[in-house]
Amino acid sequence: MSTVQVEGVTVRFGEVTAVDDVTLTAEPGVTGLIGPNGAGKTTLFDVVSGLRRPSAGRVLLDGADITAKSPHQRSRAGVARTFQRLEVFGSLTVRENVVVALESRRRSPRLAEGLLDRVGIARFAANQADTVPTGAARLLELARALATEPRVLLLDEPSSGLDRAETDAFGELLRELSAEGRAVVLVEHDMDLVMGYCDIVHVLNLGRLLVSGPPDVVRAHEGVREAYLG
Numbered sequence: 001m002s003t004v005q006v007e008g009v010t011v012r013f014g015e016v017t018a019v020d021d022v023t024l025t026a027e028p029g030v031t032g033l034i035g036p037n038g039a040g041k042t043t044l045f046d047v048v049s050g051l052r053r054p055s056a057g058r059v060l061l062d063g064a065d066i067t068a069k070s071p072h073q074r075s076r077a078g079v080a081r082t083f084q085r086l087e088v089f090g091s092l093t094v095r096e097n098v099v100v101a102l103e104s105r106r107r108s109p110r111l112a113e114g115l116l117d118r119v120g121i122a123r124f125a126a127n128q129a130d131t132v133p134t135g136a137a138r139l140l141e142l143a144r145a146l147a148t149e150p151r152v153l154l155l156d157e158p159s160s161g162l163d164r165a166e167t168d169a170f171g172e173l174l175r176e177l178s179a180e181g182r183a184v185v186l187v188e189h190d191m192d193l194v195m196g197y198c199d200i201v202h203v204l205n206l207g208r209l210l211v212s213g214p215p216d217v218v219r220a221h222e223g224v225r226e227a228y229l230g
C-alpha cells in the first residue's frame, strides 16, 4: 500500500507561481487532479516524479522524504509516470516497447503479452508503435509503466484518444490497479472519467488547491464551477 504526500510545495518560474503552497495526499485508490489550463497540474506531476525541484516544500513516499531524489531513483522506488505528449519508441513494435521497459528492470520479456492483454491492446502487439491509434499508444505507455512494477502511477491525460466505451474500460482498469494497493493519480480533462472513477479529487486553480474531496463534494463546490466557467 503506497501513499504520496506533497507538503507545502511551491514552484516559481520567474514571476509566475505555477504551484503555490500545495499540500495534498494520494493514498491507495484513484486520485484525480483537475483544474483549468495552466492550473499547475503538470508542474505538480513534475515535482512528484522528480523532473522539477520545488522552490519550497517536500514530497514524501510512504513517509520517506524523496524531494532530493532523482527521477531515476524515484522510478526505482516505484513511482511511474506517463506523459501528456506520448513518449513511446515509434520505430519499435508495441510489444518491443514493453520488452524494453521490462528489461530495464531485468524482468522477463515473456511478461509483455500479459501486460498488453491487461491494458487491452494485445491485438496491436506486432504493430510498429507509431502506426497505432493515439488511444492505443496511451495504453501502451501505461503497459510500459506497469512493466516497472510501480506502487505509484502518475497518469497525465491518459484518456485522450479513447472513445467512450474505451474510457469506461480504462476506468475499470484504474480501479483494478488501485485495488492492488497502488496510488493511481490522474490529471484528466474528461470529467465523466474523473467523477465516475476517482475516490478523491483535488482541484487546482492558478496554482492553489481550491478543494479536495469525493467527486460529489467537488462537483457541488461553488468555486469549482467558477474556476471552470472562468
Ligand SMILES: Nc1ncnc2c1ncn2[C@@H]1O[C@H](COP(=O)(O)OP(=O)(O)OP(=O)(O)O)[C@@H](O)[C@H]1O
Pocket: 013, 016, 017, 018, 035, 036, 037, 038, 039, 040, 041, 042, 043, 044
Ligand atoms: N518551464 C516553464 N517555464 C515557465 N513557465 C512555465 C513552465 N512550465 C509551466 N509554466 C507555467 O506554469 C503554469 C502552470 O503550468 P502547468 O503546465 O503546470 O499547468 P497545467 O494545469 O498542467 O495546464 P494544462 O491543463 O494546460 O496542461 C502556467 O502558467 C505555465 O505557463
